[in-house]
Amino acid sequence: MKVDEDRFGVAEVARVEGRPIHVVRSKADAAKTLLVLAGIHGDEPGGLLAVPSILAAWDSASVRLVMVTPVNPVGAAKGTRVNGTGHDINRDFIRFATPEARAVRDEYDRVRPDFVISLHEGPQRGAFMFLNRHVIGAAALADALAAGGTVLATRDYFGRRLRTPGVAPVSPMTRVVWRAGALIGKMATITYSENRGVPEIVLEGSTRIEDEAARARPHVDLVAAVARVLK
Ligand SMILES: [Zn+2]
Numbered sequence: 506m507k508v509d510e511d512r513f514g515v516a517e518v519a520r521v522e523g524r525p526i527h528v529v530r531s532k533a534d535a536a537k538t539l540l541v542l543a544g545i546h547g548d549e550p551g552g553l554l555a556v557p558s559i560l561a562a563w564d565s566a567s568v569r570l571v572m573v574t575p576v577n578p579v580g581a582a583k584g585t586r587v588n589g590t591g592h593d594i595n596r597d598f599i600r601f602a603t604p605e606a607r608a609v610r611d612e613y614d615r616v617r618p619d620f621v622i623s624l625h626e627g628p629q630r631g632a633f634m635f636l637n638r639h640v641i642g643a644a645a646l647a648d649a650l651a652a653g654g655t656v657l658a659t660r661d662y663f664g665r666r667l668r669t670p671g672v673a674p675v676s677p678m679t680r681v682v683w684r685a686g687a688l689i690g691k692m693a694t695i696t697y698s699e700n701r702g703v704p705e706i707v708l709e710g711s712t713r714i715e716d717e718a719a720r721a722r723p724h725v726d727l728v729a730a731v732a733r734v735l736k
Contacts, residue, residue, distance in 0.1 A: 506574075508560060513570075519608040522589045524578035526608050528571060529560065530616075535569040537735045540618035541728055542573050542609060542694060545595045545625070547580020547587075551710040552624025554717055555724035562729055567736035570728075571616045576605055595623075598697040600690050609694070620735050621698050621705040624724045626712045631658035632723040633671045637695050639704035642734060646706070647671035649730035655723040662709065706731070 506527050508515050519526040541559070543552040556574050563570055575581040579589035587593050588605055597606035632655050636643050650671060651657055657671030667673055675683075675695075683696050698705035708727050714720040 512563070513560060518573075518612065519604050521604055522579050524582060526573065526576065526578055526605065528573050528612055529556075530572075531563060531565075531570040533566050533569070535565070535567050537567065537619045538569045538571055538616050539728070539732055539735055540571050540573070540613065540616060540621045542576050542621065542623040543724075544575030544581050545577050545605075545609075545623060545694070546593075547575070547577045547583060547585050549586075549624075549626035549710075549712070550581070550584075551626045551712070551714075551720045552708075552724050553581060555624065555721035558721055558725045559728050562725055563732070564729075565732040565736060568732045569616075570732070571612065571618065573609055573612055576609060578605075595693045596686065596691040598692040598694055599687060613697075618703060620731055621694065621703055622728060622731060623694050623705065623707045625707055625709050626720075627662040627709040628712050629658050629660060629662040629709065630711060630713060631656040631671070632708065632710045633658040633661055633667060633673050634727070635661075635673050635675065635695060635707040635709065637675060637699035637705050639699060639702060640706055641704070643672045643674075643706070644669050645734070646727060646730050650723050650726050653722055653726040654719070655726065656711070658709075658711070 517525045592603045594605045661673045695705045
């Protein structure tokens with residue numbers, strides 16, 4: 506993949522069925538690290554569409570950007586949620602049975618992020634953010650998305666009403682589901698981060714948007730907004 510080499514380094518950290526997983530790292534020295542995971546579900550292309558714009562818009566000198574893209578290269582090529590062996594990578598953060606989850610874990614260990622954003626999409630109307638318990642100031646981040654022209658969801662993709670549009674804190678019911686999943690060896694990145702004391706936002710853009718720039722917009726704006734508050 507091509508990046509502005511004055512500002513970013515890019516490395517291939519793994520190859521799955523012949524398809525590379527890249528890590529892009531900003532070069533400027535910085536105290537804080539923001540880890541962005543793009544395309545862990547291959548049938549949610551908005552985050553991957555946003556990658557060039559995220560890099561072009563990146564202007565933080567006080568935060569280091571580290572972006573894994575695509576986390577699921579086979580799924581991205583085939584348009585499938587799962588990887589080439591039928592695994593949902595975003596349930597593999599206990600067992601690490603997949604090379605893709607191991608690549609994310611290795612990068613996580615290497616850079617020790619201060620904040621994680623995972624870029625997803627769902628069928629709901631408008632965009633919203635799942636938050637783990639370490640995320641603070643989410644309402645202001647939702648305001649930043651709205652200011653950029655993103656429509657904020659008033660319900661998540663389960664149909665639950667969001668008290669603050671665009672913001673879905675983890676509910677007690679979701680925590681029960683997380684614990685049950687962990688018992689059978691399934692864990693998503695948001696829980697992996699929570700268990701490490703690291704704030705993570707799972708951004709769910711809307712698959713209902715056809716215009717590519719509009720579809721990428723919440724992903725671009727959220728990365729920039731988190732960089733502003735993280736410094
Ligand atoms: Zn997803």
